[in-house]
Amino acid sequence: MRRILAITIAAATALTLAAGCDTADPVADGPATPSPSVSAAESSAPAASPSVSPSVSPTPTLPAKPKKLKSGAKGPEVLALQNRLTELGYWNGKADGKFGGTTQQAVFALQKAAGLGRDGTVGPKTWKALEDGVRPEAKSTSGKVVEINLKRQLLMLVDDGRITQIFNTSTGSMEYYEQEGQTYLADTPRGKFRVSRQIDGWRNAPLGLLWRPKYFNGGIAVHGAPSVPPYPASHGCARVSISAMNWMWKNDALPIKTRVWVY
Incomplete structure (x- = not known):
């Protein structure tokens, strides 16, 4: 035992x-x-409500009707995503229009700050968090x-x-x-x-x-x-x-x- x-x-x-x-x-x-x-109960306790500071204003650089993005995606929408993450302070390396592991790490961080599901995929709720300028305090x-x-x-x-x-x-x-x-x-x-x-x-x-x-x-x-x-x-x-x-x-x-x- x-x-x-x-x-x-x-x-x-x-x-x-x-x-x-x-x-x-x-x-x-x-x-x-x-x-x-x-x-053991402590390790499974639910997280508190997110404490965020939307101190960065919405940016016009995001797509008007963004599509869902995930690891492996490429193109101008990914570049816009990366630039917005960097603008908000989520470390994302150099923006290159390619959704790789570094971008996914930044998306995880944003989702955590916003109290969203942590799937590393940029869907409607994650795009909204970007638009709203969600940041931790x-x-x-x-x-x-x-x-x-x-x-x-x-x-x-x-x-x-x-x-x-x-x-x-x-x-x-x-x-x-x-x-x-x-x-x-x-x-x-x-x-x-x-x-x-x-x-x-x-x-x-x-x-x-x-x-x-x-x-x-x-x-x-x-x-x-x-x-x-x-x-x-x-x-x-x-x-x-x-x-x-x-x-x-x-x-x-x-x-x-x-x-x-x-x-």
Whole structure:
């Protein structure tokens, strides 16, 4: 029978700082924290109503009667989609008129912010969210902060309370897993931290590979991964796409000592 360690939430949080993180699907990094005191019901609780800030006005660049778009689509409507996502702050790389994985990641982020189904397809409701200028709201009010919203599964770069970039992220799955005879909970602890170390390349951690990780809470990091689904799937880290992580490094978006607020 699998043995779940009987520890308190406080002890679990303390252990997390020394443990590692990520993913149950399909790449991973260091181990999470033994914290079986968190109930399974928490991992399946419905998300709160979206808190959005439609601060960007509708744009005339969107098609008058847009068609449904999904991964693999090409053409001027995709280009309009990409430009609008970029205008709203959803990181989308360079607009090229091709609906690939990077565009899908941005669509996931928009759908999360708008409280829509996270299917990565741009239908009528997603087009409306684009037209309405839906954006999440920041919690921090001063300085440069990386905010990780666990309910919305969004990672945001914030400058003096203004969100500059929004990314799809996948954090701890809140499921149990075993490593070296012990049972751990794959959680991403809430709190305020700072980026303390980084590795410019692949990190072969106990649970798998992390691309260019930026550690902010012991073994828990923001890092690139080949798989970033629109739901919590990691062992504790905040996953973003490989291309998004490369952009963060290139633009020095998460330098050492950057504040990270997980809530």
